[in-house]
Amino acid sequence: xxxxxxxxIRTRRRTGADNRRNYSGKYKAHGLLFLxxxxxxxxxxxxSAGRPGxxxxxxxxxxxxxxxxxxxxxxxxxxxxxxxxxxDDPDNPVxxxxxxxxxxxxxxxxxxxxxxxxxxxxxxxxxxxxxxRNWRVINNLRxxxxxQPRSCAPCSC
Numbered sequence: 001x002x003x004x005x006x007x008x009i010r011t012r013r014r015t016g017a018d019n020r021r022n023y024s025g026k027y028k029a030h031g032l033l034f035l036x037x038x039x040x041x042x043x044x045x046x047x048s049a050g051r052p053g054x055x056x057x058x059x060x061x062x063x064x065x066x067x068x069x070x071x072x073x074x075x076x077x078x079x080x081x082x083x084x085x086x087x088d089d090p091d092n093p094v095x096x097x098x099x100x101x102x103x104x105x106x107x108x109x110x111x112x113x114x115x116x117x118x119x120x121x122x123x124x125x126x127x128x129x130x131x132x133r134n135w136r137v138i139n140n141l142r143x144x145x146x147x148q149p150r151s152c153a154p155c156s157c
Contacts, residue, residue, distance in 0.1 A: 002037045002045060003125035004066070004077045004095070006057035007132065009034060009050070024053035035060050037077065040121075042128035057082035061095075070094045078121055 008024050010031040022030045032050035035057065039045055051060045057080075061067070067087055070077055077095045079086070087095045098115040101107055107115070 002039060002070075002075055002077050003122055003128075004035065004037050004061070004079045004083065005122070005125050005129060006033055006035050006060060006082060007129050008032070008053055009133070011053075020054070022053040026056075027053075029053070033057070033060055035064060035066065036129065036132065038125050038128040040124060042124045042131070044128060044132065058084075058086050061086055067094050078118060078125075080122065 008027050008029070008031040010027075010029050011022060013019060013022075013030045022032065024031055024033070031053040033053055033055050034050055035048040036044060037046040048060065048064050051063065055063075061083060066077075071094055075094070079095050079097050081098055081100055083095050084097045084100060086097075087093045096118070098118045099107055099111040
């Protein structure tokens with residue numbers, strides 16, 4: 001069993017036509033969206049290529065063929081509510097998510113218990129992402145060094 005989640009790594013605002021492409025309405029910031037798979041101890045197993053910040057987690061997972069790759073390696077994944085509806089096979093699910101609350105129908109106690117269980121398992125994944133934000137490689141994406149070398153004085157690239 002692996003844990004999956006998406007992370008928005010903030011970048012500087014771009015100019016011109018690429019300005020809105022990296023803007024995430026969810027986080028109200030510019031950035032690149034990454035998907036990652038971690039094991040139950042929080043070790044990073046796989047990191048996707050960066051997608052524009054306007055992409056959602058489920059769209060990025062579909063773009064990277066996450067379900068097909070997990071099935072090929074006979075793995076199962078636990079994800080947050082951002083991955084609800086990703087798996088198209090209800091008889092043999094690969095990605096397990098919690099239950100969403102409907103506006104006019106509260107969750108039953110059993111569904112609440114399932115959500116608590118999934119959240120307790122996923123806490124390790126969230127800690128791994130907190131550690132991932134501290135990597136120097138990821139910090140370089142936050143400045144313009146990647147797209148415009150020698151134009152970023154603070155990070156001395």
